[in-house]
Amino acid sequence: MRPKNIEKEEAIRTTAMRIIAEEGLENLSMQKLAKEANISPRTIYIKYENKEDLLVKLFIDEVLASYEAAVLQDFDEKMSFAEGVQKIWLNTFHYFAANRSAFVLMQYGKSSPLLNQSFQEKNIKQGQFFAPVHRFLRHYTKEGILINLPFEVQRALLFAPVWELLNEYFEHLNRPEQIITETIILQSCQSITKGMMMPNH
Amino acid sequence: MRPKNIEKEEAIRTTAMRIIAEEGLENLSMQKLAKEANISPRTIYIKYENKEDLLVKLFIDEVLASYEAAVLQDFDEKMSFAEGVQKIWLNTFHYFAANRSAFVLMQYGKSSPLLNQSFQEKNIKQGQFFAPVHRFLRHYTKEGILINLPFEVQRALLFAPVWELLNEYFEHLNRPEQIITETIILQSCQSITKGMMMPNH
DNA sequence: CAAAAGTAAATAAACATTTACTTACTAAAC
DNA sequence: GTTTAGTAAGTAAATGTTTATTTACTTTTG
Numbered sequence: 001m002r003p004k005n006i007e008k009e010e011a012i013r014t015t016a017m018r019i020i021a022e023e024g025l026e027n028l029s030m031q032k033l034a035k036e037a038n039i040s041p042r043t044i045y046i047k048y049e050n051k052e053d054l055l056v057k058l059f060i061d062e063v064l065a066s067y068e069a070a071v072l073q074d075f076d077e078k079m080s081f082a083e084g085v086q087k088i089w090l091n092t093f094h095y096f097a098a099n100r101s102a103f104v105l106m107q108y109g110k111s112s113p114l115l116n117q118s119f120q121e122k123n124i125k126q127g128q129f130f131a132p133v134h135r136f137l138r139h140y141t142k143e144g145i146l147i148n149l150p151f152e153v154q155r156a157l158l159f160a161p162v163w164e165l166l167n168e169y170f171e172h173l174n175r176p177e178q179i180i181t182e183t184i185i186l187q188s189c190q191s192i193t194k195g196m197m198m199p200n201h
Numbered sequence: 202m203r204p205k206n207i208e209k210e211e212a213i214r215t216t217a218m219r220i221i222a223e224e225g226l227e228n229l230s231m232q233k234l235a236k237e238a239n240i241s242p243r244t245i246y247i248k249y250e251n252k253e254d255l256l257v258k259l260f261i262d263e264v265l266a267s268y269e270a271a272v273l274q275d276f277d278e279k280m281s282f283a284e285g286v287q288k289i290w291l292n293t294f295h296y297f298a299a300n301r302s303a304f305v306l307m308q309y310g311k312s313s314p315l316l317n318q319s320f321q322e323k324n325i326k327q328g329q330f331f332a333p334v335h336r337f338l339r340h341y342t343k344e345g346i347l348i349n350l351p352f353e354v355q356r357a358l359l360f361a362p363v364w365e366l367l368n369e370y371f372e373h374l375n376r377p378e379q380i381i382t383e384t385i386i387l388q389s390c391q392s393i394t395k396g397m398m399m400p401n402h
Numbered sequence: 403c404a405a406a407a408g409t410a411a412a413t414a415a416a417c418a419t420t421t422a423c424t425t426a427c428t429a430a431a432c
Numbered sequence: 433g434t435t436t437a438g439t440a441a442g443t444a445a446a447t448g449t450t451t452a453t454t455t456a457c458t459t460t461t462g
Contacts, residue, residue, distance in 0.1 A: 003427065004441070024314040026227060030418055040443045041419075051418065107312040110368065111305065113225040147392060150380045156365035157389055164361035167311065168353050179351045188358055191348060195396020204461070205407070231452055241409045242453080252452065 009047055011037040016058055021101030025055075025108045052114060059115050063102045068130065070095035077132050081140045082193050088133065089162050089189040093182075096166050103166060144198055154196070161192055210248050212238040217259055222302030226256075226309045253315060260316050264303045269331065271296035278333050282341045283394050289334065290363050290390040291383075297367050304367060345399055355397070362393055 015037040019028045030051055034041040048054040071091045075084060096103040109115040137154050140146040146154065165188060169180035216238040220229045231252055235242040249255040272292045276285060297304040310316040338355050341347040347355065366389060370381035 008442085024312075026313065026315075029416075031416080040445095042421095042444085043442055045419070046441065104312065111225075111308040111312055112227065114227075147388075149385065149388065152369050152380060153366065153385055153389060156369055157362045157392060160361040160365035161358045164357035164364075165354065168357055179353060184350065184354055187348075187350065188354060191358060191396040192393070193396070195392040195394070209408085230450075232450080243410085243455095244408055246453070247407065 008037070008039055008043060011039065012044055012047065012054075013058060013062060016054070017062060017101040017105070020108070021104045025105070025112065055115065059105055059109055063105050063109070066099075067095060067102060067106065072132060075132065077136045077139065079136075081145050081197065082190070084136055085158060085193050086186065086189050088159065089185060090182075092159070092162050093166065093169075093185050097169060100170060103170070147196055147198055158192060158196060161188060209238070209240055209244060212240065213245055213248065213255075214259060214263060217255070218263060218302040218306070221309070222305045226306070226313065256316065260306055260310055264306050264310070267300075268293075268296060268303060268307065273333060276333065278337045278340065280337075282346050282398065283391070285337055286359060286394050287387065287390050289360065290386060293360070293363050294367065294370075294383075294386050298370060301371060304371070348397055348399055359393060359397060362389060 012033065016028060016033055019033065019036065030041055030044055034044060044054065048057065071088055073091055075087045075091065077084070079087065096106075105115075133155075134151060137146060137151060137158075141148055141154070149157075162185070165180050165185065169178070172178050172180060213234065217229060217234055220234065220237065231242055231245055235245060245255065249258065272289055274292055276288045276292065278285070280288065297307075306316075334356075335352060338347060338352060338359075342349055342355070350358070363386070366381050366386065370379070373379050373381060
Protein backbone atom coordinates (compact mmCIF):
# COMPACT_ATOMS: atom_id res chain seq x y z
CA MET A 1 0.00 0.00 0.00
CA ARG A 2 1.31 3.39 -0.94
CA PRO A 3 1.95 5.43 2.22
CA LYS A 4 0.64 8.93 2.80
CA ASN A 5 2.93 11.73 1.84
CA ILE A 6 3.02 13.88 4.96
CA GLU A 7 4.63 16.72 3.03
CA LYS A 8 1.50 17.10 0.94
CA GLU A 9 -0.76 17.25 3.95
CA GLU A 10 1.59 19.83 5.41
CA ALA A 11 1.56 21.77 2.13
CA ILE A 12 -2.24 21.91 2.12
CA ARG A 13 -2.34 23.32 5.61
CA THR A 14 0.39 25.90 5.31
CA THR A 15 -0.78 27.04 1.87
CA ALA A 16 -4.36 27.37 3.08
CA MET A 17 -3.26 29.41 6.08
CA ARG A 18 -1.15 31.65 3.86
CA ILE A 19 -4.01 32.32 1.43
CA ILE A 20 -6.38 33.10 4.29
CA ALA A 21 -3.90 35.47 5.90
CA GLU A 22 -2.91 37.25 2.70
CA GLU A 23 -6.09 37.22 0.64
CA GLY A 24 -8.83 36.41 3.10
CA LEU A 25 -11.05 33.40 3.65
CA GLU A 26 -13.36 34.40 0.79
CA ASN A 27 -10.50 33.98 -1.66
CA LEU A 28 -9.64 30.45 -0.63
CA SER A 29 -10.93 28.01 -3.21
CA MET A 30 -10.14 24.33 -3.41
CA GLN A 31 -8.71 24.63 -6.92
CA LYS A 32 -6.58 27.63 -6.06
CA LEU A 33 -5.34 25.88 -2.93
CA ALA A 34 -4.43 22.77 -4.94
CA LYS A 35 -2.60 24.81 -7.56
CA GLU A 36 -0.58 26.82 -5.05
CA ALA A 37 0.26 23.72 -3.01
CA ASN A 38 1.35 21.96 -6.25
CA ILE A 39 -1.04 19.08 -5.84
CA SER A 40 -4.20 17.84 -7.51
CA PRO A 41 -7.58 18.99 -6.15
CA ARG A 42 -8.44 15.34 -5.58
CA THR A 43 -5.60 15.02 -3.08
CA ILE A 44 -7.31 17.47 -0.75
CA TYR A 45 -10.38 15.24 -0.81
CA ILE A 46 -8.30 12.24 0.23
CA LYS A 47 -7.30 14.06 3.39
CA TYR A 48 -10.46 16.05 4.02
CA GLU A 49 -14.10 15.20 3.44
CA ASN A 50 -14.93 18.57 1.89
CA LYS A 51 -14.17 22.25 2.19
CA GLU A 52 -16.09 22.64 5.42
CA ASP A 53 -14.18 19.74 6.96
CA LEU A 54 -10.90 21.30 5.86
CA LEU A 55 -11.72 24.70 7.33
CA VAL A 56 -13.02 23.31 10.60
CA LYS A 57 -9.97 21.07 11.07
CA LEU A 58 -7.67 23.92 10.11
CA PHE A 59 -9.41 26.17 12.59
CA ILE A 60 -9.33 23.69 15.43
CA ASP A 61 -5.90 22.14 14.93
CA GLU A 62 -3.88 25.05 13.57
CA VAL A 63 -5.55 27.88 15.43
CA LEU A 64 -7.44 26.90 18.57
CA ALA A 65 -5.15 24.16 19.79
CA SER A 66 -1.90 26.03 19.26
CA TYR A 67 -3.39 29.25 20.61
CA GLU A 68 -4.47 27.53 23.78
CA ALA A 69 -1.08 25.89 24.19
CA ALA A 70 0.65 29.23 23.62
CA VAL A 71 -1.58 31.11 26.04
CA LEU A 72 -1.07 28.66 28.89
CA GLN A 73 2.70 28.46 28.48
CA ASP A 74 4.39 29.23 31.81
CA PHE A 75 0.98 30.14 33.22
CA ASP A 76 0.33 28.82 36.69
CA GLU A 77 -2.97 29.02 38.54
CA LYS A 78 -1.04 29.79 41.70
CA MET A 79 0.33 33.05 40.31
CA SER A 80 -1.00 36.26 41.80
CA PHE A 81 -3.99 37.70 39.98
CA ALA A 82 -2.08 40.54 38.33
CA GLU A 83 0.82 38.25 37.43
CA GLY A 84 -1.43 35.58 35.90
CA VAL A 85 -3.42 38.04 33.82
CA GLN A 86 -0.21 39.64 32.60
CA LYS A 87 1.21 36.25 31.59
CA ILE A 88 -1.90 35.53 29.52
CA TRP A 89 -1.78 38.98 27.92
CA LEU A 90 1.88 38.63 26.95
CA ASN A 91 1.42 35.06 25.68
CA THR A 92 -1.57 36.11 23.57
CA PHE A 93 0.22 39.14 22.19
CA HIS A 94 3.45 37.34 21.32
CA TYR A 95 1.76 34.30 19.84
CA PHE A 96 -0.54 36.16 17.48
CA ALA A 97 1.95 38.90 16.62
CA ALA A 98 4.12 36.07 15.28
CA ASN A 99 1.22 34.11 13.72
CA ARG A 100 -0.86 36.52 11.72
CA SER A 101 -2.69 33.81 9.79
CA ALA A 102 -3.88 32.27 13.06
CA PHE A 103 -5.10 35.69 14.17
CA VAL A 104 -6.94 36.30 10.91
CA LEU A 105 -8.62 32.88 10.99
CA MET A 106 -9.57 33.43 14.63
CA GLN A 107 -11.25 36.70 13.65
CA TYR A 108 -13.11 34.91 10.87
CA GLY A 109 -14.19 32.35 13.42
CA LYS A 110 -16.11 35.07 15.20
CA SER A 111 -18.08 36.25 12.19
CA SER A 112 -18.36 33.29 9.79
CA PRO A 113 -21.41 31.16 10.66
CA LEU A 114 -19.56 28.03 9.53
CA LEU A 115 -16.57 28.49 11.78
CA ASN A 116 -18.61 30.05 14.55
CA GLN A 117 -20.71 26.90 14.70
CA SER A 118 -17.70 24.62 14.92
CA PHE A 119 -16.34 26.98 17.54
CA GLN A 120 -19.50 26.51 19.60
CA GLU A 121 -19.48 22.74 19.14
CA LYS A 122 -15.92 22.43 20.36
CA ASN A 123 -16.67 24.59 23.37
CA ILE A 124 -16.50 21.51 25.56
CA LYS A 125 -13.00 20.75 24.39
CA GLN A 126 -12.05 24.39 24.65
CA GLY A 127 -13.52 24.50 28.13
CA GLN A 128 -11.15 21.69 29.07
CA PHE A 129 -8.23 23.58 27.60
CA PHE A 130 -9.09 26.87 29.24
CA ALA A 131 -10.06 25.22 32.50
CA PRO A 132 -6.92 26.58 34.24
CA VAL A 133 -7.97 30.13 33.36
CA HIS A 134 -11.51 29.45 34.52
CA ARG A 135 -10.30 28.05 37.84
CA PHE A 136 -7.84 30.93 38.18
CA LEU A 137 -10.59 33.53 37.81
CA ARG A 138 -13.03 31.66 40.03
CA HIS A 139 -10.43 31.34 42.76
CA TYR A 140 -9.68 35.07 42.87
CA THR A 141 -13.39 35.87 42.70
CA LYS A 142 -14.01 33.72 45.79
CA GLU A 143 -11.05 35.35 47.52
CA GLY A 144 -12.72 38.72 46.99
CA ILE A 145 -9.82 40.03 44.90
CA LEU A 146 -11.51 39.96 41.49
CA ILE A 147 -14.90 41.68 41.19
CA ASN A 148 -17.79 39.24 41.16
CA LEU A 149 -19.20 38.94 37.63
CA PRO A 150 -20.16 35.95 35.44
CA PHE A 151 -17.12 34.13 34.06
CA GLU A 152 -17.94 35.09 30.47
CA VAL A 153 -18.09 38.76 31.46
CA GLN A 154 -14.81 38.60 33.35
CA ARG A 155 -13.18 36.95 30.36
CA ALA A 156 -14.58 39.57 27.98
CA LEU A 157 -13.43 42.50 30.11
CA LEU A 158 -10.00 41.08 30.89
CA PHE A 159 -9.00 39.81 27.46
CA ALA A 160 -11.00 41.59 24.73
CA PRO A 161 -8.67 44.62 24.82
CA VAL A 162 -5.57 42.60 23.95
CA TRP A 163 -7.34 41.37 20.79
CA GLU A 164 -8.18 44.90 19.79
CA LEU A 165 -4.58 45.95 20.44
CA LEU A 166 -3.43 43.11 18.17
CA ASN A 167 -5.69 44.47 15.44
CA GLU A 168 -4.08 47.84 15.95
CA TYR A 169 -0.64 46.18 15.95
CA PHE A 170 -1.20 44.60 12.53
CA GLU A 171 -2.65 47.79 11.10
CA HIS A 172 0.47 49.64 12.17
CA LEU A 173 2.77 47.09 10.55
CA ASN A 174 2.54 48.97 7.25
CA ARG A 175 3.07 52.35 8.87
CA PRO A 176 6.28 54.19 9.70
CA GLU A 177 6.09 53.51 13.42
CA GLN A 178 4.60 50.83 15.58
CA ILE A 179 2.67 52.21 18.54
CA ILE A 180 1.76 48.80 20.00
CA THR A 181 4.93 47.85 21.85
CA GLU A 182 5.43 45.45 24.72
CA THR A 183 5.57 48.44 27.09
CA ILE A 184 2.14 49.58 25.87
CA ILE A 185 0.77 46.05 26.30
CA LEU A 186 2.08 45.90 29.88
CA GLN A 187 0.65 49.32 30.74
CA SER A 188 -2.70 48.40 29.18
CA CYS A 189 -2.83 45.12 31.05
CA GLN A 190 -2.17 46.89 34.33
CA SER A 191 -5.01 49.37 33.72
CA ILE A 192 -7.49 46.63 32.93
CA THR A 193 -6.37 44.50 35.86
CA LYS A 194 -6.64 47.45 38.25
CA GLY A 195 -10.21 48.13 37.16
CA MET A 196 -11.22 44.51 37.66
CA MET A 197 -9.89 44.22 41.21
CA MET A 198 -11.90 44.97 44.33
CA PRO A 199 -10.91 48.19 46.12
CA ASN A 200 -8.04 47.82 48.63
CA HIS A 201 -6.19 45.14 46.69
CA MET B 202 -37.81 59.97 -18.01
CA ARG B 203 -38.84 57.13 -15.81
CA PRO B 204 -38.07 57.94 -12.18
CA LYS B 205 -36.17 55.68 -9.82
CA ASN B 206 -38.24 53.44 -7.64
CA ILE B 207 -36.95 54.14 -4.15
CA GLU B 208 -38.74 51.09 -2.80
CA LYS B 209 -36.51 48.86 -4.91
CA GLU B 210 -33.34 50.51 -3.64
CA GLU B 211 -34.68 50.09 -0.13
CA ALA B 212 -35.53 46.45 -0.83
CA ILE B 213 -31.98 45.76 -2.01
CA ARG B 214 -30.48 47.21 1.15
CA THR B 215 -32.78 45.63 3.69
CA THR B 216 -32.72 42.24 1.93
CA ALA B 217 -28.93 42.31 1.73
CA MET B 218 -28.64 43.14 5.42
CA ARG B 219 -31.05 40.36 6.30
CA ILE B 220 -29.14 37.75 4.30
CA ILE B 221 -25.84 38.84 5.85
CA ALA B 222 -27.26 38.72 9.36
CA GLU B 223 -29.03 35.39 8.92
CA GLU B 224 -26.78 33.46 6.55
CA GLY B 225 -23.48 35.31 6.60
CA LEU B 226 -21.65 37.46 4.09
CA GLU B 227 -20.35 34.41 2.23
CA ASN B 228 -23.90 33.42 1.34
CA LEU B 229 -24.85 36.75 -0.17
CA SER B 230 -24.87 36.44 -3.97
CA MET B 231 -26.21 39.01 -6.40
CA GLN B 232 -28.69 36.56 -7.90
CA LYS B 233 -29.96 35.39 -4.54
CA LEU B 234 -30.28 38.98 -3.41
CA ALA B 235 -32.25 39.89 -6.54
CA LYS B 236 -34.56 36.91 -6.15
CA GLU B 237 -35.30 37.58 -2.49
CA ALA B 238 -35.81 41.30 -3.12
CA ASN B 239 -38.16 40.45 -6.02
CA ILE B 240 -36.19 42.36 -8.62
CA SER B 241 -33.96 41.55 -11.58
CA PRO B 242 -30.20 41.20 -11.00
CA ARG B 243 -29.73 44.01 -13.53
CA THR B 244 -31.57 46.42 -11.24
CA ILE B 245 -28.86 46.07 -8.61
CA TYR B 246 -26.34 47.11 -11.25
CA ILE B 247 -28.34 50.26 -12.01
CA LYS B 248 -27.93 51.36 -8.42
CA TYR B 249 -24.49 49.92 -7.67
CA GLU B 250 -21.42 49.56 -9.85
CA ASN B 251 -20.70 46.01 -8.74
CA LYS B 252 -20.81 43.77 -5.70
CA GLU B 253 -17.87 45.46 -4.03
CA ASP B 254 -19.51 48.85 -4.46
CA LEU B 255 -22.73 47.50 -2.97
CA LEU B 256 -21.00 46.03 0.07
CA VAL B 257 -18.86 49.07 0.71
CA LYS B 258 -21.86 51.43 0.47
CA LEU B 259 -23.93 49.12 2.62
CA PHE B 260 -21.16 49.02 5.16
CA ILE B 261 -20.61 52.76 5.23
CA ASP B 262 -24.19 54.00 4.97
CA GLU B 263 -26.12 51.32 6.83
CA VAL B 264 -23.54 50.41 9.43
CA LEU B 265 -20.86 53.01 10.07
CA ALA B 266 -22.98 56.13 9.66
CA SER B 267 -25.91 54.94 11.73
CA TYR B 268 -23.61 53.43 14.33
CA GLU B 269 -21.78 56.72 14.72
CA ALA B 270 -25.04 58.65 14.95
CA ALA B 271 -26.36 56.20 17.54
CA VAL B 272 -23.18 56.30 19.60
CA LEU B 273 -23.06 60.07 19.80
CA GLN B 274 -26.73 60.48 20.72
CA ASP B 275 -27.04 62.55 23.89
CA PHE B 276 -23.26 62.42 24.26
CA ASP B 277 -21.68 65.70 25.23
CA GLU B 278 -17.94 66.38 25.38
CA LYS B 279 -18.53 68.36 28.56
CA MET B 280 -19.80 65.33 30.46
CA SER B 281 -17.57 63.99 33.20
CA PHE B 282 -15.20 61.27 32.04
CA ALA B 283 -17.10 58.42 33.70
CA GLU B 284 -20.44 59.79 32.51
CA GLY B 285 -19.29 60.21 28.91
CA VAL B 286 -17.78 56.74 28.68
CA GLN B 287 -20.93 55.25 30.16
CA LYS B 288 -23.11 57.07 27.62
CA ILE B 289 -21.04 55.64 24.75
CA TRP B 290 -21.19 52.15 26.25
CA LEU B 291 -24.95 52.25 26.64
CA ASN B 292 -25.49 53.76 23.20
CA THR B 293 -23.28 51.08 21.60
CA PHE B 294 -24.96 48.29 23.51
CA HIS B 295 -28.52 49.39 22.79
CA TYR B 296 -27.91 50.19 19.14
CA PHE B 297 -26.30 46.88 18.23
CA ALA B 298 -28.50 44.77 20.47
CA ALA B 299 -31.39 46.10 18.38
CA ASN B 300 -29.52 45.91 15.04
CA ARG B 301 -27.92 42.52 14.79
CA SER B 302 -27.26 42.76 11.06
CA ALA B 303 -25.27 45.96 11.60
CA PHE B 304 -23.27 44.18 14.29
CA VAL B 305 -22.59 41.18 12.07
CA LEU B 306 -21.49 43.34 9.14
CA MET B 307 -19.28 45.40 11.47
CA GLN B 308 -17.58 42.18 12.61
CA TYR B 309 -17.06 41.18 8.98
CA GLY B 310 -15.54 44.60 8.41
CA LYS B 311 -12.76 43.66 10.79
CA SER B 312 -11.79 40.41 9.08
CA SER B 313 -12.75 40.73 5.41
CA PRO B 314 -9.94 42.38 3.40
CA LEU B 315 -12.51 44.02 1.13
CA LEU B 316 -14.43 45.75 3.87
CA ASN B 317 -11.37 46.30 5.98
CA GLN B 318 -9.81 48.26 3.14
CA SER B 319 -12.83 50.47 2.67
CA PHE B 320 -12.89 50.88 6.42
CA GLN B 321 -9.32 52.18 6.29
CA GLU B 322 -10.04 54.46 3.35
CA LYS B 323 -12.99 56.05 5.08
CA ASN B 324 -11.01 56.57 8.25
CA ILE B 325 -10.86 60.27 7.49
CA LYS B 326 -14.63 60.49 7.38
CA GLN B 327 -14.92 58.31 10.45
CA GLY B 328 -12.34 60.49 12.16
CA GLN B 329 -14.64 63.44 11.55
CA PHE B 330 -17.56 61.53 12.96
CA PHE B 331 -15.73 60.34 16.02
CA ALA B 332 -13.97 63.66 16.54
CA PRO B 333 -16.10 64.43 19.62
CA VAL B 334 -14.90 61.20 21.23
CA HIS B 335 -11.31 61.96 20.26
CA ARG B 336 -11.52 65.46 21.75
CA PHE B 337 -13.25 64.08 24.82
CA LEU B 338 -10.45 61.59 25.50
CA ARG B 339 -7.70 64.11 24.72
CA HIS B 340 -9.23 66.65 27.08
CA TYR B 341 -9.32 64.27 30.04
CA THR B 342 -5.82 63.04 29.22
CA LYS B 343 -4.51 66.61 29.41
CA GLU B 344 -6.41 67.16 32.65
CA GLY B 345 -4.55 64.20 34.14
CA ILE B 346 -7.75 62.25 34.74
CA LEU B 347 -7.36 59.64 32.00
CA ILE B 348 -4.06 57.73 31.87
CA ASN B 349 -1.76 58.96 29.14
CA LEU B 350 -1.71 56.47 26.26
CA PRO B 351 -1.99 56.84 22.48
CA PHE B 352 -5.57 57.56 21.38
CA GLU B 353 -5.89 54.23 19.55
CA VAL B 354 -4.87 52.38 22.70
CA GLN B 355 -7.30 54.33 24.89
CA ARG B 356 -10.07 53.59 22.43
CA ALA B 357 -9.19 49.88 22.33
CA LEU B 358 -9.09 49.54 26.13
CA LEU B 359 -12.23 51.58 26.77
CA PHE B 360 -14.50 50.17 24.08
CA ALA B 361 -13.32 46.70 22.98
CA PRO B 362 -15.00 45.04 25.97
CA VAL B 363 -18.47 46.27 25.05
CA TRP B 364 -18.08 44.61 21.64
CA GLU B 365 -17.12 41.35 23.23
CA LEU B 366 -20.09 41.63 25.60
CA LEU B 367 -22.36 42.16 22.58
CA ASN B 368 -20.99 38.94 21.09
CA GLU B 369 -21.82 37.22 24.33
CA TYR B 370 -25.26 38.87 24.33
CA PHE B 371 -26.13 37.46 20.90
CA GLU B 372 -24.79 34.03 21.76
CA HIS B 373 -27.04 33.97 24.81
CA LEU B 374 -30.12 34.94 22.80
CA ASN B 375 -30.76 31.27 22.00
CA ARG B 376 -30.20 30.15 25.58
CA PRO B 377 -32.60 29.93 28.51
CA GLU B 378 -31.26 33.00 30.26
CA GLN B 379 -29.54 36.18 29.18
CA ILE B 380 -26.53 37.04 31.31
CA ILE B 381 -25.71 40.29 29.51
CA THR B 382 -28.15 42.73 31.07
CA GLU B 383 -27.99 46.50 31.32
CA THR B 384 -26.87 46.13 34.93
CA ILE B 385 -23.93 43.98 33.84
CA ILE B 386 -23.06 46.51 31.13
CA LEU B 387 -23.06 49.35 33.68
CA GLN B 388 -20.92 47.39 36.14
CA SER B 389 -18.49 46.41 33.39
CA CYS B 390 -18.23 49.98 32.17
CA GLN B 391 -17.43 51.18 35.68
CA SER B 392 -14.64 48.63 36.09
CA ILE B 393 -13.04 49.57 32.81
CA THR B 394 -13.37 53.29 33.49
CA LYS B 395 -11.86 52.91 36.97
CA GLY B 396 -8.82 51.14 35.56
CA MET B 397 -8.27 53.84 32.95
CA MET B 398 -8.32 56.74 35.39
CA MET B 399 -5.28 58.13 37.15
CA PRO B 400 -5.10 57.34 40.88
CA ASN B 401 -6.94 59.81 43.17
CA HIS B 402 -9.73 60.53 40.71
C1' DC C 403 -40.93 60.08 -28.39
C1' DA C 404 -36.76 60.31 -25.62
C1' DA C 405 -34.38 58.22 -22.07
C1' DA C 406 -33.62 56.11 -18.03
C1' DA C 407 -35.57 52.18 -15.11
C1' DG C 408 -36.38 47.78 -15.19
C1' DT C 409 -36.65 42.81 -16.85
C1' DA C 410 -35.63 37.84 -18.52
C1' DA C 411 -32.38 35.33 -20.30
C1' DA C 412 -27.72 34.66 -21.57
C1' DT C 413 -22.57 34.56 -20.83
C1' DA C 414 -18.22 33.27 -19.35
C1' DA C 415 -15.54 32.37 -15.50
C1' DA C 416 -14.98 30.13 -11.16
C1' DC C 417 -16.63 26.99 -7.97
C1' DA C 418 -16.72 22.36 -5.17
C1' DT C 419 -16.53 17.90 -6.14
C1' DT C 420 -16.02 13.45 -9.09
C1' DT C 421 -14.54 10.21 -12.62
C1' DA C 422 -11.34 7.39 -14.68
C1' DC C 423 -6.95 6.55 -14.46
C1' DT C 424 -1.75 6.00 -12.92
C1' DT C 425 1.81 5.62 -9.40
C1' DA C 426 4.20 3.78 -5.49
C1' DC C 427 4.51 0.93 -2.12
C1' DT C 428 3.55 -3.60 0.92
C1' DA C 429 3.48 -8.19 1.47
C1' DA C 430 2.37 -12.70 0.07
C1' DA C 431 3.69 -16.28 -3.50
C1' DC C 432 6.95 -18.50 -5.82
C1' DG D 433 15.55 -12.89 -3.70
C1' DT D 434 12.62 -11.92 -7.33
C1' DT D 435 7.94 -11.52 -8.97
C1' DT D 436 3.40 -10.11 -8.67
C1' DA D 437 -1.21 -8.93 -6.92
C1' DG D 438 -3.58 -5.70 -4.15
C1' DT D 439 -4.52 -1.21 -2.46
C1' DA D 440 -4.46 3.37 -1.08
C1' DA D 441 -2.28 7.78 -2.69
C1' DG D 442 -2.19 10.67 -6.11
C1' DT D 443 -3.23 12.89 -10.77
C1' DA D 444 -5.44 15.29 -15.00
C1' DA D 445 -9.38 16.34 -16.79
C1' DA D 446 -14.19 16.66 -16.58
C1' DT D 447 -18.71 17.44 -14.19
C1' DG D 448 -22.64 20.16 -13.15
C1' DT D 449 -23.65 24.14 -10.55
C1' DT D 450 -23.26 28.81 -9.06
C1' DT D 451 -21.15 33.00 -9.57
C1' DA D 452 -20.85 38.16 -11.08
C1' DT D 453 -22.01 40.61 -14.81
C1' DT D 454 -24.06 41.77 -19.61
C1' DT D 455 -27.06 41.75 -23.61
C1' DA D 456 -31.14 42.66 -25.85
C1' DC D 457 -35.37 43.92 -24.96
C1' DT D 458 -39.74 46.18 -22.52
C1' DT D 459 -41.90 49.48 -19.46
C1' DT D 460 -42.78 53.81 -17.49
C1' DT D 461 -43.02 58.55 -17.21
C1' DG D 462 -41.54 63.66 -18.24
